[in-house]
Structures are given as structure tokens and as C-alpha cells.
Amino acid sequence: MGGADAAHRGGGARHVDEPALPDDIKASDLDRAARNELRTLSKDNADAVARHLVAAARVIEDDPAEALRHALAAGRRAGRVAVVRESVAIAAYATGDFALALRELRTFRRISGSDDQIALMVDSERGVGRPDRALEVGRAVDRSSLPVEAQVGLAIAMSGARLDLGDARAALDELERSPIDLQVIHPWSLPLFEAFATVHEELGDAAEVARWRTRAVNAERVLDEVDGEQDSMTVEVEAVDDRGAAPEADPSSEDGRS
Numbered sequence: 001m002g003g004a005d006a007a008h009r010g011g012g013a014r015h016v017d018e019p020a021l022p023d024d025i026k027a028s029d030l031d032r033a034a035r036n037e038l039r040t041l042s043k044d045n046a047d048a049v050a051r052h053l054v055a056a057a058r059v060i061e062d063d064p065a066e067a068l069r070h071a072l073a074a075g076r077r078a079g080r081v082a083v084v085r086e087s088v089a090i091a092a093y094a095t096g097d098f099a100l101a102l103r104e105l106r107t108f109r110r111i112s113g114s115d116d117q118i119a120l121m122v123d124s125e126r127g128v129g130r131p132d133r134a135l136e137v138g139r140a141v142d143r144s145s146l147p148v149e150a151q152v153g154l155a156i157a158m159s160g161a162r163l164d165l166g167d168a169r170a171a172l173d174e175l176e177r178s179p180i181d182l183q184v185i186h187p188w189s190l191p192l193f194e195a196f197a198t199v200h201e202e203l204g205d206a207a208e209v210a211r212w213r214t215r216a217v218n219a220e221r222v223l224d225e226v227d228g229e230q231d232s233m234t235v236e237v238e239a240v241d242d243r244g245a246a247p248e249a250d251p252s253s254e255d256g257r258s
Contacts, residue, residue: 098127
């Protein structure tokens with residue numbers, strides 16, 4: 001047992017196969033909830049893990065392969081910490097390594113007891129060519145117990161699996177089970193609106209395709225405008241106008257979120 005614990009609590013010295021960490025990345029840059037999960041580690045090791053997680057999040061959009069290298073470095077140092085396995089899974093998914101993403105997601109789920117990443121599991125099953133299995137995984141979860149964003153993500157992933165199987169009508173039914181909100185623009189509004197447009201395109205309904213694409217364009221514009229003012233937020237606005245005019249975001253209604 002000592003060897004495993006030593007690896008779990010290991011020191012902060014850089015391992016030879018770890019990517020270099022930029023000097024401007026600090027352990028304190030990691031959000032508090034994630035830092036709390038690292039309390040079982042020695043301070044030096046926790047700081048190194050935190051910095052790798054921050055580095056992974058910083059580059060995941062532009063360089064997912066580098067993000068995965070940082071996440072794996074964190075995983076070698078703290079493989080029994082849920083947030084670390086979650087980070088590896090997200091980075092693996094971003095690189096298209098769906099088999100690795102699935103393995104890490106299962107471990108994350110076992111350690112944390114959380115279904116919050118169920119949409120990524122469903123989509124990773126699709127990625128390895130198992131849409132039927134993807135639907136089984138999604139159906140096994142009580143959607144009402146999930147956070148709203150996770151419910152939306154699951155609906156989109158399940159809809160994609162239905163499309164993989166050639167059933168566009170069932171794909172639309174999956175999307176319509178999501179908590180659709182046309183009065184408020186959320187970070188998840190854009191992918192949901194785009195998913196509706198894709199499904200209606202498969203169904204051959206040009207009017208609905210145009211309607212949902214307009215909503216997606218307007219949602220993207222509103223989110224981009226507010227993104228220019230602060231790093232992350234929940235954006236509350238009036239209903240997105242289907243005729244093409246998105247209302248202005250009300251800065252007083254923004255709720256900062258990390």
C-alpha cells in the first residue's frame with residue numbers, strides 16, 4: 001500500500017516526461033473546488049498538478065494534443081483524484097481519442113459518483129462507432145437529476161446517436177426532451193440551437209432549419225459581445241428574435257462564473 005500512497009502524494013519535482021509549465025501559470029489559477037480535491041496530495045505535488053490542469057484548460061481549444069500532455073502529466077501525479085481523471089477525459093475527447101476518453105470518464109464516474117459528464121460518455125461511445133451503446137448509456141441516467149447544462153448536453157449527444165442510426169424523427173424527440181429556453185441565452189444555447197437546425201435539415205424542413213439557424217446566429221452574437229467584456233458568465237437577455245435582431249445583453253443581469 002505504501003508504494004501507491006507514495007505515488008499519490010508524490011513530490012513536486014518535474015518528471016522527465018512532463019511538458020514544461022509556463023512561468024505565468026500559478027496553482028492558485030485553478031478554481032477552488034478543483035483545488036479542494038487536491039488536498040490529499042503533498043503541497044508541492046498539489047501545486048504541480050494544479051498548474052498542469054490550468055495549462056491543459058488554457059490550450060485545449062488551440063492545441064488539444066498539448067492539453068492532453070498536461071492532463072496526463074497531472075494524471076501520473078494524482079491518478080486517484082476525480083477532477084484529474086475528468087481533465088484527462090476532456091482532453092482525450094478533444095483530440096479524438098474516444099477510447100481513452102471513455103476509460104477516463106468511467107474512472108471519473110467511479111471515483112466521483114457524478115453523472116455530470118454523461119453527455120461526453122454518450123458522445124465518446126458514438127466516437128468509437130457504438131451508437132446503440134451510446135443510447136443505452138444515456139438511458140441509464142435519470143435526466144432530471146442532472147444539472148441543466150448536463151441535461152442539454154445529454155439531449156444533444158442522444159440526438160446525435162439517433163442520427164447515426166438514421167432516425168431523424170427520434171433525434172428530434174431527444175432534443176425536445178431538453179430544457180429549451182428561448183427567453184434566456186445560456187452558454188449551452190448555441191450548440192442546442194445548432195443541433196435543432198441539423199435535425200430539421202435531416203427531416204427536410206427548410207423553414208425550421210432557417211428558424212433555428214437564426215436563433216443560433218443571434219445567440220452566438222450575444223455571447224461573443226459579452227465574452228469581450230469578461231471571461232465567463234451566464235448571459236440573461238430577452239427572447240432571441242427569430243426575425244434576426246438579437247436584443248442587447250443586460251450587464252446588470254450577468255452572473256460571473258468560473
